[in-house]
Amino acid sequence: MDIWNGEKEAVRDHVIVENRTQPSAVHMRSYVDERYKITIYYGQSYGKIFDLQEDPNELNNLWDDPDYASLKTNLLLKYAWAELLKELLSMPRVYGA
Numbered sequence: 001m002d003i004w005n006g007e008k009e010a011v012r013d014h015v016i017v018e019n020r021t022q023p024s025a026v027h028m029r030s031y032v033d034e035r036y037k038i039t040i041y042y043g044q045s046y047g048k049i050f051d052l053q054e055d056p057n058e059l060n061n062l063w064d065d066p067d068y069a070s071l072k073t074n075l076l077l078k079y080a081w082a083e084l085l086k087e088l089l090s091m092p093r094v095y096g097a
Contacts, residue, residue: 014082031079038075049075 002008017030030039037058039048049062049072062068 014078016079016082016086029079031075031082033078036071036075038072038079040076040079 003011014031014033017032019028019030021027028039028041030037032038032052035051035053037048037050037052041047047063048058049068050058050060051062052058054060063072
């Protein structure tokens with residue numbers, strides 16, 4: 001609402017994109033921030049990483065490049081945190097606990 005009202009420019013610094021080839025299954029997800037895009041595939045150890053600033057057409061996949069191993073780790077962690085942020089954080093009282 002703050003963005004629609006012009007009170008804030010942004011509420012987050014990333015977006016998560018899901019692609020489904022079947023209505024009940026997610027087959028890949030991408031975490032995209034201002035500079036990078038990382039894509040992971042369900043049940044697979046391969047993926048994609050693109051530097052959107054240096055490679056806007058997404059032609060150079062950095063996933064297996066050893067020079068970008070630290071970046072891959074950092075982006076995977078940011079993706080995990082972003083997924084966790086989708087959960088409600090309120091902790092309601094449980095009677096008798």
